[in-house]
Amino acid sequence: MHTLFPELNIFPEGFQYFPDFLTTEEEQYLYHKILKVELHTFTFQGFEAKRRVESFGYDYHFDSRSITKGREIPEEFIFLIEKVSQHINVSVEKFAELLVTEYPLGSVINWHRDAPPFDLIAGISLMTDCTFRLRPYDKKKQGRNSIISFPVQRRSLYVMQGVARSEWEHSIRTVKQVRYSLTLRTLRESRKV
Numbered sequence: 001m002h003t004l005f006p007e008l009n010i011f012p013e014g015f016q017y018f019p020d021f022l023t024t025e026e027e028q029y030l031y032h033k034i035l036k037v038e039l040h041t042f043t044f045q046g047f048e049a050k051r052r053v054e055s056f057g058y059d060y061h062f063d064s065r066s067i068t069k070g071r072e073i074p075e076e077f078i079f080l081i082e083k084v085s086q087h088i089n090v091s092v093e094k095f096a097e098l099l100v101t102e103y104p105l106g107s108v109i110n111w112h113r114d115a116p117p118f119d120l121i122a123g124i125s126l127m128t129d130c131t132f133r134l135r136p137y138d139k140k141k142q143g144r145n146s147i148i149s150f151p152v153q154r155r156s157l158y159v160m161q162g163v164a165r166s167e168w169e170h171s172i173r174t175v176k177q178v179r180y181s182l183t184l185r186t187l188r189e190s191r192k193v
Contacts, residue, residue: 014162
């Protein structure tokens, strides 16, 4: 498995990055399938974010902090789950959610950790690159020198689990072109419903 800058060991434990994970043909196939998904504006605590989403498998409700079973993951995305599963050696059955996201020109993702019921996070970037950032979640450890900033290329895969998932947060800088992402998540054992 090829990861970005492995000799520098710049990432926190549990973070992996794989450029060129998808072929150009796979990216185009997924892009056309995403265009058929009915996306809606993402709302967080009453605030409308500048991105559109649709979730399959499980839905996390930020207002009630609860998780419910949602619509089945569409068949046309199963090959992607199988490919990620094989690449990172996690069984297909463990992937409980697929989140489809469209980031319009000028959108950002502020610093955050993903919703608590989810465990491993695998993100696939489509149609353009973006600047991904990581920093410690503990405010005492934060500072300008604690931020790891790097390009996430289109067709790449990143994975967050373990320490990178629990003790770090992430953000994405302003996108310069419309970007799409597919995020796969596993559930924590204690959160399965």
